[in-house]
Amino acid sequence: MTLPATDLDTHVGPPVGESEPEAGTAIVGRSPMQLAMRRFRKDKLSMFAFSVVVLYFLAAVLAPFLVKFGVLDPYTFHNTGAGSLLDEFTLPKGSWGGISGDHWLGVEPGTGRDVLARVWYGVTFSLVMAIAATIISVGLGTVFGIIAGVSGGFVDSAIGRLIDLVLSFPSTLMLLALSSLFIDILVHDIHVPEGDVANGTYVVLVLGFFGWPYVARLVRGQVLSIREREFVEAAKLMGASRFRLYFKEILPNLWAPLLVSATITMPTYISAEAALNYLGVGIKPPTPTLGNVLSGSIDYSTSDFVFFFMPAFLIMIIVVSFNLLGDGLRDALDPKGHR
Amino acid sequence: MASKKKRMLAVTAGALLASTVLAACGSGDDDKKSEGAGETGGTLYFNVEKPIDHWDPQRTYVGTDISKQSRLVYRELVTFGTSEDAVESAKPLPDLATDTGTASDGGKVWQFTLRDGVKWEDGSDITCEDLKYGLSRNFATDVIVGGPAFYILSYLDIPADADGTPQYKGPYTKKGQDLFDKAVTCDGKTITYNFNKPWPDFNLAIAALHFASPYRAEKDQGDKSNYSVFSSGPYKLEGTWEKESGGTFVRNPEYDKATDDTDSRNALPDKIVFKMGTKLETTYDAILANKGDAACTVSDNRLPPSKFSEIPNVQDRYQNPDSPYADYLWFNTKKLPLEVRQALAMATNREGWIAAGGGERAYTPAYSVVNPAVAGYKEVPTYKDIPLAGDPDAAKKILDEAGIKTPYKIEIRYPQSETADKQAAALKDTWDKAGFTVTLSPEGDVYYSNIQKPDHNYDVGWAGWGADWPSPMTVLPPLFDSRANIQGGSLGQDYGKYEGKAFNDKITEAQNATDLDTQITLLQEADQILADDMVYMPLEIAKFNWVTGKNVDFHTTPGSNSFPDLGLIGLRNGGC
Numbered sequence: 001m002t003l004p005a006t007d008l009d010t011h012v013g014p015p016v017g018e019s020e021p022e023a024g025t026a027i028v029g030r031s032p033m034q035l036a037m038r039r040f041r042k043d044k045l046s047m048f049a050f051s052v053v054v055l056y057f058l059a060a061v062l063a064p065f066l067v068k069f070g071v072l073d074p075y076t077f078h079n080t081g082a083g084s085l086l087d088e089f090t091l092p093k094g095s096w097g098g099i100s101g102d103h104w105l106g107v108e109p110g111t112g113r114d115v116l117a118r119v120w121y122g123v124t125f126s127l128v129m130a131i132a133a134t135i136i137s138v139g140l141g142t143v144f145g146i147i148a149g150v151s152g153g154f155v156d157s158a159i160g161r162l163i164d165l166v167l168s169f170p171s172t173l174m175l176l177a178l179s180s181l182f183i184d185i186l187v188h189d190i191h192v193p194e195g196d197v198a199n200g201t202y203v204v205l206v207l208g209f210f211g212w213p214y215v216a217r218l219v220r221g222q223v224l225s226i227r228e229r230e231f232v233e234a235a236k237l238m239g240a241s242r243f244r245l246y247f248k249e250i251l252p253n254l255w256a257p258l259l260v261s262a263t264i265t266m267p268t269y270i271s272a273e274a275a276l277n278y279l280g281v282g283i284k285p286p287t288p289t290l291g292n293v294l295s296g297s298i299d300y301s302t303s304d305f306v307f308f309f310m311p312a313f314l315i316m317i318i319v320v321s322f323n324l325l326g327d328g329l330r331d332a333l334d335p336k337g338h339r
Numbered sequence: 340m341a342s343k344k345k346r347m348l349a350v351t352a353g354a355l356l357a358s359t360v361l362a363a364c365g366s367g368d369d370d371k372k373s374e375g376a377g378e379t380g381g382t383l384y385f386n387v388e389k390p391i392d393h394w395d396p397q398r399t400y401v402g403t404d405i406s407k408q409s410r411l412v413y414r415e416l417v418t419f420g421t422s423e424d425a426v427e428s429a430k431p432l433p434d435l436a437t438d439t440g441t442a443s444d445g446g447k448v449w450q451f452t453l454r455d456g457v458k459w460e461d462g463s464d465i466t467c468e469d470l471k472y473g474l475s476r477n478f479a480t481d482v483i484v485g486g487p488a489f490y491i492l493s494y495l496d497i498p499a500d501a502d503g504t505p506q507y508k509g510p511y512t513k514k515g516q517d518l519f520d521k522a523v524t525c526d527g528k529t530i531t532y533n534f535n536k537p538w539p540d541f542n543l544a545i546a547a548l549h550f551a552s553p554y555r556a557e558k559d560q561g562d563k564s565n566y567s568v569f570s571s572g573p574y575k576l577e578g579t580w581e582k583e584s585g586g587t588f589v590r591n592p593e594y595d596k597a598t599d600d601t602d603s604r605n606a607l608p609d610k611i612v613f614k615m616g617t618k619l620e621t622t623y624d625a626i627l628a629n630k631g632d633a634a635c636t637v638s639d640n641r642l643p644p645s646k647f648s649e650i651p652n653v654q655d656r657y658q659n660p661d662s663p664y665a666d667y668l669w670f671n672t673k674k675l676p677l678e679v680r681q682a683l684a685m686a687t688n689r690e691g692w693i694a695a696g697g698g699e700r701a702y703t704p705a706y707s708v709v710n711p712a713v714a715g716y717k718e719v720p721t722y723k724d725i726p727l728a729g730d731p732d733a734a735k736k737i738l739d740e741a742g743i744k745t746p747y748k749i750e751i752r753y754p755q756s757e758t759a760d761k762q763a764a765a766l767k768d769t770w771d772k773a774g775f776t777v778t779l780s781p782e783g784d785v786y787y788s789n790i791q792k793p794d795h796n797y798d799v800g801w802a803g804w805g806a807d808w809p810s811p812m813t814v815l816p817p818l819f820d821s822r823a824n825i826q827g828g829s830l831g832q833d834y835g836k837y838e839g840k841a842f843n844d845k846i847t848e849a850q851n852a853t854d855l856d857t858q859i860t861l862l863q864e865a866d867q868i869l870a871d872d873m874v875y876m877p878l879e880i881a882k883f884n885w886v887t888g889k890n891v892d893f894h895t896t897p898g899s900n901s902f903p904d905l906g907l908i909g910l911r912n913g914g915c
Binding site for chain 2: 075076077079080081084086088089090091108109110111112180194195280284285286295296299300302303304
């Protein structure tokens with residue numbers, strides 16, 4: 001039975017008979033979201049981290065256009081003839097890794113390619129991969145978590161064992177060993193374009209697949225408390241379908257923990273991309289990613305420190321920013337959980 | 340020394356962070372000088388990055404391993420000395436034999452006589468039968484794999500089967516044994532080899548490779564003997580060789596210096612310990628810093644370009660010899676039209692490739708696939724005319740005039756390493772400008788077996804080769820003669836699937852030449868045919884960069900293929 005529309009009015013607005021609040025100190029009704037936003041905005045550190053993250057995203061979106069129009073040039077060599085920017089050891093001429101007006105972060109040893117262009121363009125590829133992997137792992141984790149939490153019983157324990165299985169899998173080793181096999185399958189059976197796309201897709205799939213159990217556990221815990229709440233009981237009593245129960249009743253109450261967990265997951269994938277690239281899996285040069293620029297620079301940690309430092313520094317900044325942002329969001333969304 | 344297993348540029352992924360800290364605070368500890376000659380005694384440490392493939396002499400085909408074996412454990416009828424001079428070092432010296440051999444019948448028959456008192460490590464004499472047995476192992480092509488057997492298989496006077504392989508099938512099956520016994524005969528201490536065509540420099544082949552090494556029959560367990568060492572040299576293996584970790588060589592008391600009048604085996608250290616599994620950068624960080632055993636350490640993996648800036652600090656223990664190798668690009672002649680190959684060659688940026696690989700310390704530009712140290716080396720004018728930095732505009736013109744649609748897709752294959760990635764990107768840079776769309780396809784450890792597959796569809800790839808002995812006969816035919824290479828399930832070294840009748844005919848002519856000068860002229864003409872057909876594009880001659888610990892009196896010679904010469908290396912300052 002539908003509640004008469006007029007009855008709703010009795011729920012909102014100041015109760016009849018109470019005195020109007022004094023002017024200037026108006027009490028405004030605020031949704032939990034608005035409250036969270038207020039708390040978040042007051043947190044200076046989180047706001048700073050947030051702006052850094054926004055800056056990275058802007059840079060990532062801009063980079064392909066800048067490369068297209070030739071403002072950034074991550075591919076041209078400056079290692080031969082009169083225009084060579086390298087000395088006899090094929091290290092950059094000049095101090096500080098060859099930093100100059102034309103090359104703000106210096107040039108790469110051996111090739112003379114512009115470091116700024118390579119790391120900037122690298123941010124684009126790294127972020128795209130990290131976001132895609134995050135979407136996969138959070139998506140899978142949410143679905144499995146809700147199903148396990150709501151269903152309980154056999155389904156719950158089956159998913160629980162599956163989670164244990166995936167977590168106990170020697171994932172890094174397997175993904176190194178199986179990379180060429182799976183990339184072959186991607187290319188020949190699923191017709192993913194060979195090269196960067198296939199290599200990148202593999203990393204995204206693997207990170208996503210091995211990342212979902214953490215999210216699923218978190219979601220399951222939340223669901224266990226939500227499913228006992230009245231509105232879920234009500235929906236059940238009214239004969240709501242499972243699908244409606246899962247995704248219309250419970251999911252909307254999960255966005256806060258999901259947002260936090262996505263924010264915390266992202267940076268781990270950015271560093272994971274770098275680590276995997278060092279081990280030989282991922283997008284290969286000359287296409288830059290933060291990972292392959294970093295792994296190419298590791299040999300030069302003593303001889304050309306600036307070159308080594310730049311990609312490492314950029315990775316560090318974005319990882320720290322994401323983590324601070326995640327912390328800030330958690331504090332704002334869940335004020336009871338103060339540190 | 341085929342560079343089949345040569346690690347491209349010897350630079351793999353970078354060093355671990357922790358290891359670099361060592362270098363940063365390194366080269367203090369200057370109380371001992373890094374000068375002075377090596378002394379007898381001490382323990383030398385020899386680092387190799389990846390497992391050594393074989394210790395079996397008949398199966399060894401990697402330049403550095405051949406040299407290790409000659410200097411330490413395996414004596415040959417003739418061997419190369421330790422002269423620094425290129426001409427002098429290319430002369431064979433009598434080792435197990437009393438002289439450098441006698442050729443007769445226009446080079447078709449060779450005779451050597453064993454000297455007295457040469458012994459195996461168990462004290463028994465090295466006999467003519469041992470020599471004969473060693474040679475026979477080459478014919479067991481299903482067991483003794485990996486070695487340079489094809490030379491003796493094609494030269495020794497044994498009738499061929501219908502499929503072109505010799506009718507003798509090796510000492511394990513003994514099929515056709517009488518044929519072999521007729522081709523190689525023993526008369527007391529004198530061994531006679533009969534060939535089906537002239538082999539004017541057979542003794543150079545014995546000195547350079549180990550296919551004719553003596554082998555004691557009862558020690559032979561086929562494939563199981565791959566890592567066993569039965570020594571005739573100044574050292575012997577202590578215990579067993581462990582594939583993944585190495586082994587230790589100690590003095591062989593049965594080796595009598597009086598029977599060895601070569602200058603190839605000073606045998607100064609008492610002990611030589613082979614270690615493996617350490618990353619190259621880590622090894623060199625330790626050597627540069629001179630800490631502990633590293634002061635007595637030698638490596639046969641080159642100093643990586645990222646450490647070149649340390650060279651001025653270690654000038655007194657640094658050597659930069661030319662290597663016997665040449666690197667080149669092969670083109671798939673069955674897939675790419677001639678004009679495309681010519682355009683690729685024209686736009687090939689050798690200078691950029693060299694700079695990305697470490698610059699003039701790491702390479703000199705090449706004008707032929709034949710290394711300049713090989714007798715009869717001649718620059719090919721076609722390659723001399725292509726500018727070192729490549730000429731994309733001229734290349735574009737070649738494509739336009741031939742009516743080839745651009746952008747033309749090209750994929751380049753090479754063994755992956757940080758440095759190789761940069762070098763390949765340097766090629767891409769100018770090729771793209773010439774109208775190609777280039778994709779890089781780096782590969783792992785199986786690189787050579789992939790490009791040897793007959794059905795591969797690759798466009799262009801890297802390869803490296805060094806002459807087996809100082810003759811162009813060991814460069815052009817093994818690389819481009821389709822008759823010798825393309826058979827069964829493999830392209831051999833003819834990665835570009837080249838089948839040139841004119842070229843093959845020239846090779847036949849050269850093979851039948853009785854004197855070396857005619858042979859060399861014919862081979863120079865053959866090289867020009869290859870350039871006209873644009874079968875390959877020479878890139879550079881690799882240079883080696885050696886740095887050793889400060890207590891090592893380091894030597895490298897042409898006779899050791901420019902790798903560390905264990906015949907001369909000794910320790911000073913009392914070792915470690």
